[in-house]
Amino acid sequence: MIRVQREDFDVGAEFDRLARGNHRIGGIASFVGLVRDLGGGDPVAALTLEHYPGMTEKKLAEVEAEAHRRWPLDAVLIIHRYGRLEPGERIVLVATASPHREAALAACHFLIDWLKTKAPFWKSEETPAGERWVEARAEDEEAAGRWDKG
Amino acid sequence: MKLLYFAWLRARIGIAEEDAPLPAEVDDVAGLLAWLRRRGPGYAEALKDPRTVRVAVNHDYVGLDHPLRDGDEVALFPPVTGG
Numbered sequence: 001m002i003r004v005q006r007e008d009f010d011v012g013a014e015f016d017r018l019a020r021g022n023h024r025i026g027g028i029a030s031f032v033g034l035v036r037d038l039g040g041g042d043p044v045a046a047l048t049l050e051h052y053p054g055m056t057e058k059k060l061a062e063v064e065a066e067a068h069r070r071w072p073l074d075a076v077l078i079i080h081r082y083g084r085l086e087p088g089e090r091i092v093l094v095a096t097a098s099p100h101r102e103a104a105l106a107a108c109h110f111l112i113d114w115l116k117t118k119a120p121f122w123k124s125e126e127t128p129a130g131e132r133w134v135e136a137r138a139e140d141e142e143a144a145g146r147w148d149k150g
Numbered sequence: 151m152k153l154l155y156f157a158w159l160r161a162r163i164g165i166a167e168e169d170a171p172l173p174a175e176v177d178d179v180a181g182l183l184a185w186l187r188r189r190g191p192g193y194a195e196a197l198k199d200p201r202t203v204r205v206a207v208n209h210d211y212v213g214l215d216h217p218l219r220d221g222d223e224v225a226l227f228p229p230v231t232g233g
Binding site (some may be wrong): 033049050051052054055058059065080091092112115116117118119120121122123133134135136140 | 155156157158206209210211226227228229230231232233
């Protein structure tokens with residue numbers, strides 16, 4: 001399931017909903033991304049996330065479908081927020097549920113790596129020197145590329 | 151053709167979206183970028199380095215040789231930084 005929203009989410013409530021009624025599920029793996037208070041060595045007062053409505057949902061659904069192709073998953077949840085977020089706030093949740101931990105953990109890692117390089121989101125940071133756009137990191141491309149061989 | 155701009159491309163070009171008939175001399179993404187660069191200094195500045203510009207047509211990433219049709223939704227944006 002994909003959700004793109006401005007509002008925060010409750011991780012515990014999302015886990016409950018993900019596994020409810022399905023007792024094949026042996027575990028849920030998750031990644032929660034948070035806003036940091038430093039960017040490129042400068043203090044960051046807030047991030048603003050912009051996205052491309054329509055394409056965002058399409059790319060997240062493709063990444064989710066690819067995870068289902070590669071691993072035996074009972075459920076996948078991706079929630080990505082947009083708008084202005086302050087340090088400590090949640091940005092993204094990826095959760096994967098599977099009968100066994102290997103599939104859940106690997107699929108969760110895959111999903112956050114691919115999402116970072118494929119979903120059309122952009123961050124700008126509020127710093128003492130003014131607002132600036134966050135630059136894409138080569139490390140993120142490399143992390144996503146590790147999964148290309150499948 | 152609907153053109154959409156995001157993040158610093160939007161800021162440099164100065165608008166988020168516009169409608170434009172597909173110019174007769176444009177048949178692919180590379181041609182569109184060249185045509186846009188001639189539209190004004192904001193466009194030329196935003197699109198000067200093709201390595202920093204990603205292009206999506208109808209919500210899918212495409213390369214410079216992707217053919218364009220009138221009616222396409224074409225989005226131009228920098229490399230993504232979500233997650």
